[in-house]
Amino acid sequence: MELEKDTRRGIQSIEVGGALLQTLVRFGTPMMLKDLAREAGMPPAKAHPYLVSFGKLGLIEQDSVTGLYQLGSFALQMGLTALHELDAIKVASEQAAMLSLAIQQNVALAVWGNHGPTVVRIQECNRIVHINMRAGSVMSLLDSATGRVFAAYLPAHLTAELQQQELAHKPAAERPDVAAMLAEVRAHGMARAVGYPLAGINALSAPVFDNGGQLALVITTLGPAAEFDPDWHGTLAQQLRGCAANVSTLLGYRGNA
Structure with a gap:
């Protein structure tokens, strides 16, 4: 059975940035900017501002030594809350x-x-x-x-x-x-x-x-x-x-x- 297409209006920039979060979840390991951006289907220059904003929200963290990006503490809290519910x-x-x-x-x-x-x-x-x-x-x-x-x-x-x-x-x-x-x-x-x-x-x-x-x-x-x-x-x-x-x-x- 074919699912109906979701025609509800959303915010495109959130959906685009969400691809970065989905990529980190899918791979389950810290990633370099170039690899993360590539797997999310965008150039690094486009991905970086999203990562900065996600970092301010605690959704993503960057290791100060390796430069690798990973899911942040707030993302963990969201996941635990979802599992609890x-x-x-x-x-x-x-x-x-x-x-x-x-x-x-x-x-x-x-x-x-x-x-x-x-x-x-x-x-x-x-x-x-x-x-x-x-x-x-x-x-x-x-x-x-x-x-x-x-x-x-x-x-x-x-x-x-x-x-x-x-x-x-x-x-x-x-x-x-x-x-x-x-x-x-x-x-x-x-x-x-x-x-x-x-x-x-x-x-x-x-x-x-x-x-x-x-x-x-x-x-x-x-x-x-x-x-x-x-x-x-x-x-x-x-x-x-x-x-x-x-x-x-x-x-x-x-x-x-």
Whole structure:
């Protein structure tokens, strides 16, 4: 779907100067004037006055020894304020809605609650998909794709008690190799469930990280096995990975999710 062009009137000089700030954010490292100006698409003579003004506002700082430009203290304050105001569920919900529309499967968001992996939002696709899951559902830590992502990426001390409880309720012969299972999740960057624990339902789950590199929530897509390809490298898996990575980026994560 093509986005409508923004026809609102703005101040061109601010937009031009903003390219310098965007360049510093994109590269994430101090830069020489000539390099900064080139990457922002302007000559150094044009870039310099903007940098002087940004410096007075604290948006940009210049190292007195090396002459390199970098983001300033006020830019940092702005970023921290923006991160503080971010609502991870709201951000993820918008992306989940687009994912559900694109893949025509239901998409669920889950967070770590008092009783374990807890579904907080379900985005239903345009077609009818009968799945017994709703907001407030608590998922199994080891048997569900959603739970395995939490088990793989949360600190062990948060999940250890629930993990032991679930294992204790299984016959010894049915207890999974938890270490191998979680290693598989980390290797693929996601978890999957094929026909279990919900019979006839497949699922894929991917982690979303916050600006501190911590697991913020899990995005899960699920649907009838006949219409849901659980292949690690299939189209559904790729689109889910892309959605989770995009949400992580919007939350300020700068690592390699």
